[in-house]
Amino acid sequence: MTKEEILQRTKAFLLDLDGTVSLEGVPLPGVTATLSRLRSAGKRLVFLTNNSSKTRKRYEAELARTGLFETGDLVYTSGNAAAEYLNAHFRGKRVYLSATEEVKREFEAAGVNVVEECPDVCVLAYDKELTFEKIKKLDGFLRQGVYFLATHPDDVCPAKGGSMPDVGSFLALFQRSSRRAPDVIVGKPYPYMADSVAGRLGLKKEELCMVGDRAYTDIRFARNNGLKSILVLSGETTRDMLSSIEDAPDLVLDTICELL
Numbered sequence: 001m002t003k004e005e006i007l008q009r010t011k012a013f014l015l016d017l018d019g020t021v022s023l024e025g026v027p028l029p030g031v032t033a034t035l036s037r038l039r040s041a042g043k044r045l046v047f048l049t050n051n052s053s054k055t056r057k058r059y060e061a062e063l064a065r066t067g068l069f070e071t072g073d074l075v076y077t078s079g080n081a082a083a084e085y086l087n088a089h090f091r092g093k094r095v096y097l098s099a100t101e102e103v104k105r106e107f108e109a110a111g112v113n114v115v116e117e118c119p120d121v122c123v124l125a126y127d128k129e130l131t132f133e134k135i136k137k138l139d140g141f142l143r144q145g146v147y148f149l150a151t152h153p154d155d156v157c158p159a160k161g162g163s164m165p166d167v168g169s170f171l172a173l174f175q176r177s178s179r180r181a182p183d184v185i186v187g188k189p190y191p192y193m194a195d196s197v198a199g200r201l202g203l204k205k206e207e208l209c210m211v212g213d214r215a216y217t218d219i220r221f222a223r224n225n226g227l228k229s230i231l232v233l234s235g236e237t238t239r240d241m242l243s244s245i246e247d248a249p250d251l252v253l254d255t256i257c258e259l260l
């Protein structure tokens, strides 16, 4: 697909953060101006992240400070998706949540009944405050057969000088200790966030275009869910890797700035 066709058919761009619009919180060169031009062209912008260690409010504040976020844009994390999923499928049920304190408060504010004992559902978010006590507790609930939701499957999260363990790595731990895999994962590349964003914006999924730097999450998410996709080479994927990619995007660009 040409960029002209993508621009013509897309009403909202779903933007990955790290490696796509920013690196370690710093906007990539020219991206702020590109996003402004997309808004001027009438496009909605959604910052879509699997990182469930921070709240939407914190992301909005951080992105606004660097000039990436403007009123009218949307931030949507896999944590937000998990809270919505719980409200849709387990409304009022008792939820044990392994998450940072700020994300716990965000779930509570969304109406989730967060408890420490006797849960009906267990949720594993990107808990950067994880302790052995929390691991032991969650493992115990999983052994009892409590329904298990994980926010996202990423093994690692990009970090200064390399990467750090992410939820997928913790899922491997629980797979070994309790012989349980999640009953559902709501983050990319699974369907929940695509349906939810489309519903929230009142758009069809084919009117959405995912822009990201990881083929096996961002582009797979788009392909699995009927969204258009742009793979940018400003992050994890290099030009050398393109020939071996299974999840082919509609368009490859060096950076998102090439779109306009």
Ligand SMILES: [Mg+2]
Pocket: 016, 017, 018, 019, 020, 212, 213, 214, 235
């Ligand atoms: Mg990325």
